[in-house]
Each structure stands twice: as structure tokens, then as C-alpha cells.
Amino acid sequence: MPPNDQVPPQDPAASPGSPECSEPSEPSAGAAPARLRSTDIARLAGVSVSAVSLAFNARPGISDATRKRILQVAEELNWRPHRAASALKGANNDVVGIVIARPARTLGVEPFFAHVLSGLQSRLSNEGIATQLLIVEDAQAEVAVYRRWAAENRVDGLVLFDLAVDDARPQLLADLRIPAVALGGHGAPLPLTSVWVDDHAAMTRILEYLAGLGHRSIGHVSGVPAYQHTRRRLQAIAGAHDTLDLDIVSVATDYSDIQGASATRQLLETSPRCTAIIYDSDVMAAAGLGVATEMAVRVPGDVSIVSFDDSILTQLPHPPITALTRDTYALGTLTATELLHVMAERPEPRAVQAPTPELVLRGSTASPGR
Amino acid sequence: MPPNDQVPPQDPAASPGSPECSEPSEPSAGAAPARLRSTDIARLAGVSVSAVSLAFNARPGISDATRKRILQVAEELNWRPHRAASALKGANNDVVGIVIARPARTLGVEPFFAHVLSGLQSRLSNEGIATQLLIVEDAQAEVAVYRRWAAENRVDGLVLFDLAVDDARPQLLADLRIPAVALGGHGAPLPLTSVWVDDHAAMTRILEYLAGLGHRSIGHVSGVPAYQHTRRRLQAIAGAHDTLDLDIVSVATDYSDIQGASATRQLLETSPRCTAIIYDSDVMAAAGLGVATEMAVRVPGDVSIVSFDDSILTQLPHPPITALTRDTYALGTLTATELLHVMAERPEPRAVQAPTPELVLRGSTASPGR
DNA sequence: ACCGCAGACTAATACGTTTTAGTTCTCAAG
């Protein structure tokens, strides 16, 4: 009983360029590592390269015993098909691209992004798919990247952030035939599958709550007006003007804490002062609370504060900030699931609605005049 | 003068599998897109595929005029070399991998990560390199991913986070011959180039400051003790015990806001109570401040608070938290620069020291007993 | 007038897989 049961008789002249094979099947550290190829696995398993390919891609055509043997040999040598070679044959890259057109530094400040990214990442890596992240300066650069990646065949799918009104990107990606999912659509038909949140209903929820407390004059520190979700929130506000008899002033910002702070200052210095402020993001709400405290405006005594997004930033300060909360992480996983579906089936575009955020009441809101 | 000046006489039987070429050089939308190949560019530019390759890789061997013509044709048709095919020829993937072994949800909570990631990303994308991000459950899974990526030839480089004491990963990556840079080393020789921060000096700076204010009994909410940077901070504390005559109690946590809060509760309930608390992260410091306020422990009246990391979380609360500040974004770019160097030159490993954080005094610290 | 040489360019091969089109071989049915 020779020790090399599995190994077929070795032919010394078999592979032309094979390095010193003095000690086969031993991953000796020290010598030149000399990348393994499917040929090597085939040789050691006593089959052809085709069999190795069939085994690794779970295709019919070989017996279970052979498949098992091949996989075991590969496992022992830590061999895997070379990505580039596989991808060359039309296989998937197993890469999803995310391009974000914002100043790189803001990425670290926005809990929303980080959470969605985590959710996306988590769901995708379950399928062995990695995310490729790129931060660019502006929308123009973003489009250029999409074109490049499409030409290079770099990614299998894309996630689109910050959908704007009259956004050209969905049509571009549809034309380029790249599977993609847009986050933040408005529910109306798009050339792309989109995941959207009913910002209108969410904002209305806040307004009804504040109206119920007795607030009549309300400030609104809004985000970038060009974004579709901002637009929907503003529409809700316009509607509430009539239905709830509210007097609301919106100040547009770029979502940064700096502009959130200055917008707050502006609102608080206006006379007569509003009795409540709604912020379109948690970062701005937290910054706004800081400004109020600094100006000796009591929260919620003098002014109530509500944030449209919830995170550690709204939960930690004192008073903690009343906020619309949604599972941002789950929003990421939902988007990922939808993207996986698009990548696999290439279905007709559709709009998937994520759960509407719920209002969590905290210490930053009260009836006006105590 | 025929209109197709540049185009050589077309041979209908030239390319065997070529689809309908009724309208060459017109990117008509509607028909099957039929991926372009270097052959097509070569044909339209009136050169061979080799020339196209030389043009795109900026290699000598063709005239400037020809090069320009080729690039122009490619530009017009939005053609680029197919990544997989290029990579197959030993070229770079232009991908850097980042694997993080933490619960996915914490990624969104940690400003530190997000900032470093932004910095890394920004520097790398300058070179046309994308980052591939993967979040895994534990260190074991992380190592498995490295092995897989190495076998698949997926990435050109790696960034290692959270270097632990006796970390096996540097040696593994060195064995696998993957260019990598570790973030958070201790300055001692490693099989890998590392970027490190002098946590010892930084912690000493905090301790000297607190001692100068008159604090004698100090609490320390530390991070994961297995990490090298945590270890160094603890060493500084041990040293200060003698040199500064301080009495310091450390409580270990996992860096989460939850454990940061409970550690704070524990410290504040201990009698006699310490007069200052040092937190190993901004998240925990912010959570701790919340707990103190909740327990009606005045900051800085009853207890001073210092954070080892600075971010929006320490800047926004009231009082704002005294913190060690460093440009985390720049730490990311520095790491990226180092990695690029390693990828290009494969130099001997070295330890690169990042600037030592500086203490920013804010409202959360004061002398004990007012 | 010839040689040699550099520059511009091309044909052919290599990269490491996957896939297609076979080739055996076994077994059951006629």
C-alpha cells in the first residue's frame, strides 16, 4: 500500500514549465510560491482540467466521488480559480460598485451613509459579493466612472444614491445595460428598479405631531432641494400649510453640520421666533441643538426639535432628540436584496417601498410655552 | 475623397463571429450592444491590436501620431481594455482590499472607521484604484478571506485594521506575498509595513493635563485590551501611576456605546468616586456624558470627561468634550500613500509614525471640586 | 554601394480558465 493512494503515476516531463516538484502536495514555505493552476489540481486529482472546472462550478458531468476528490485536493493546496481568467469567460465579477459624489470628508460624518453601506455590505458578502467603493467630486465625475466601469466590465451591479429630480443617471445605466438599483426614488416609474421611502407620509407624521402639541410656527432646516426625497418633504410641508394651518419656513442646506448650525441661528434670531424646528438629518439636528444651547434657547422649553433621521447623534445628547427612526441598516440589506434580484433575473424595473419611518418621542419636544 | 479616410478597406469575412456591421463607427442605441474589442479599435484606427495595447499602456514602440489616433478612436467609442483580460496578463487589478472583522452594525457607529476609510478611498481613487470592502464576523473569517483573495488573485493590496498583540495576520500576509499595510502597529519591527500612532505619548498628555488640574483619582474606560494601541495606552497609565502619583482604574469594553455607558455607570457608582474619566473612543465618551447627565452627575463640576478620539460626537454635546484630536482622514491618506509605495516597490517593511494627537480643551474638563 | 541599426509596426503566442464538441464505456432494450 503505497502512501500516494490518490495520486496517479507522475510523469516527470508532463508539464513543460513546472518548477521543482521534488516534494509534491507539500505547501513548503520558502521556495518560490509559483501560482497553482487548474492543471496542477487536475494532475494531482488524476483528472482533466475540464473536470476541475465542472467540479468548481457545480455543473453536472462528473460523478460525486470525482467532484469530492477534486475539491479536496484544491482545498488542501488552497487553490481557487483565478478571478481574471474566470471573469474573462463571461462569469460574474462578484463585485458591486458604489460611487458617491460628495466631498470625501462628509462620508465619515453621515451616519446614514455608513449604516446603509453596512447593510448593503452585509447582505452582499453573504453571497460572496464584494462592494467597490469610490468617492468622487461631483455628478459629472460619477457619470464618467459609470462609463469607464461599464467599458471595463468591472462591476456586476451598481447602487445609486441621492436620486435627484430629473436625474440623468438612471437612464444612463439603463442604456449601459448595467444592473442597478436606485435608493431614494419617488415611487414613480423609472428606467431602474428603485427603493424608496414615503417621505411625504413621514413628514406629515411629524407635522401632525407638532400641530397636536400646539405648535403653529415651525422652522424647517431642509437638505439639498434637488434631491427627490427633499422635494417630497417640501411637498408635505406645502400641504400641511393648508390642512393643518401651520406656518412653516424652510431653509435649504447641504446637509452639513455647519450649514445646519447657521440655519438654526438664522431661524432662532428671527422674530417672532418659531416654536419648533424640524431638521432633515440627524447631523444637523444635533448641531442645531448645540446652537440653541449656546444661544441660551431652552430645548424644549423655548423651542422643540425634531430630527428626520435617527442615530447615535440624536440619542446621546441631552435632551435626546425626538426623531423619525428607521432601520437604515435594513434599508441597506433591502436594497442589496433587490439588486441581487436585478442582477440575477434582469426583471422589469419596479419601485420597492421601504417601511415608513416611525416617530420616536424624546425629550426635545414639548408643547410651546411649556 | 471617400468619407472613410481612416478606415482601411473592410473585409466582410475578416472576423468570423462579427455581428451586423452595417453601420460601422456609429454607436446606435437599440441594436445588441455587442462588446467592443481591441480588434475593433485596431481596425478603425487602421493598426494592429498590438499597437492598441502599446497605446493604452503608454509603452514605446509607436509614433505619437498613431498613439493619439488610437486613443481618439477608443475615446469616441468609449472603449477600454477589458479588466479581466488585462488582469489575466499579470497586470494590476487596481483594487485594494479592506476586511474588517466587526459586527457590521458597528461600522456605521464608529466615526473613526468612516473617516479613515474616506481618507484611504480618496487617496487611492486618485490613482484609479478602488477599494473593496468586506465585513466579516470574526478574525477567523477574516483570515479565510485573505487566503481566498490571495488564491483568486483578487486584490493588489490590503489594509489591516485593529492590529492585536501577537497578531498572526501580518505574517500570514507576508507569507502570501500580498502587499499590505497595517494600521495601529506599535512601532516595533513587523513582517509588514505599518502606520502607527504614539498612543503612549498621547495618553501621557491626557494624564499630565488632568494631573495638572489637580485630579488624583481617575477612571479609564478602555477599548479592547487585545489591541496593540489599547495595550500601549494601558502601559502609559501604568507608568503614570508612579511618575504622576495618579490612582487610575481601567474598565475594559468592546468600544460600543452600550458598554461605554455601563462602564461609566459602574465608575460613577463606585465610592469614593473618581473625579475624571478618560474614554478610549468618542462614541463611548459621548455615551458616558449622557449617563452622567442622566445620573445628575455634573460635568465638569462633579466629574471631568476626556475622549481619546475627536469627532462630531465630542464636539456637539453640551458641554463639548475635551478630546485628543487627530486628522483621522489624513491618517487614511497616509496609510494609502504607504500602501501604494509598498505595492509599487515592495520595500522592506518599516514603521511609519503618524502625528501624535493633540489635546483640545473644551468644556468637559475642570479642576476637581470646581 | 553596402552594412547595420533604430524606429514603427505586426503576427503569433501566452495568460488560466470555461465551454463545446466530442470520445469512451456501460447498460438496457430490441
Added chain:
DNA sequence: CTTGAGAACTAAAACGTATTAGTCTGCGGT
């Protein structure tokens, strides 16, 4: 005994580029 079908497996042809080893041209030097 012959035939056909199917399973197990293999040889060879892709995939789209980069590189190597040429080929061809024109030109300066002797």
C-alpha cells in the same frame, strides 16, 4: 448480438488582452 442512450470524462477551442519575437522601412556611416 446489435443498437441506442446516457453518464463520465476529455481534447480543443474560445475569452480579450499583453508581450515577445520578429518584419519592414528608411537612413547615416564607411
